[in-house]
Amino acid sequence: MGSQGLLFAVLLAFIAIAHAKVDLEEAEKFFNKCKEETGAEETFEDTYKKDILPSSEKGKCLLECKMRLKGVYDEDGKYSPEGAKKYISKVFDHKRENIDKVLEIFEECKKIDVEGLNKCEVAYKHVECGQKKLREHNISFKD
Numbered sequence: 001m002g003s004q005g006l007l008f009a010v011l012l013a014f015i016a017i018a019h020a021k022v023d024l025e026e027a028e029k030f031f032n033k034c035k036e037e038t039g040a041e042e043t044f045e046d047t048y049k050k051d052i053l054p055s056s057e058k059g060k061c062l063l064e065c066k067m068r069l070k071g072v073y074d075e076d077g078k079y080s081p082e083g084a085k086k087y088i089s090k091v092f093d094h095k096r097e098n099i100d101k102v103l104e105i106f107e108e109c110k111k112i113d114v115e116g117l118n119k120c121e122v123a124y125k126h127v128e129c130g131q132k133k134l135r136e137h138n139i140s141f142k143d
Contacts, residue, residue: 027044027048028044030069031044031047031062031066032044033065034065038058038061038062039058040054040059040061040062042054042056047059047062053128057120060120060121061120061123063120063127064119064123067123070083098139101137105139
């Protein structure tokens, strides 16, 4: 998979996981499953409620895992355009006007160099870029 496809998936997942108007119980269930899978020490409180981006190697893999559980990645960890579109449409059902704005951010972030990085590090780099750009554009998906 190319780095652009992975970036798109990562950014979609970031929005869906970190800033979306999603069911809190479902988000915590996915978090706990990925925490168990990866051995990450990050807490749901910090990563979800406080929007702290995990920086440990296991925490970065936690990000990648949550993307798979949300359907943005397939079971092999490959970007799924259909899954991403389905999930992002669900996430933005209450604010459909933000979809195009967010897609523009994806386009900006997919230009960053991720050559030679593992899938967890790539997830982290793209989410970091997305998080910064979302804040610059004053886009919040919690309301």
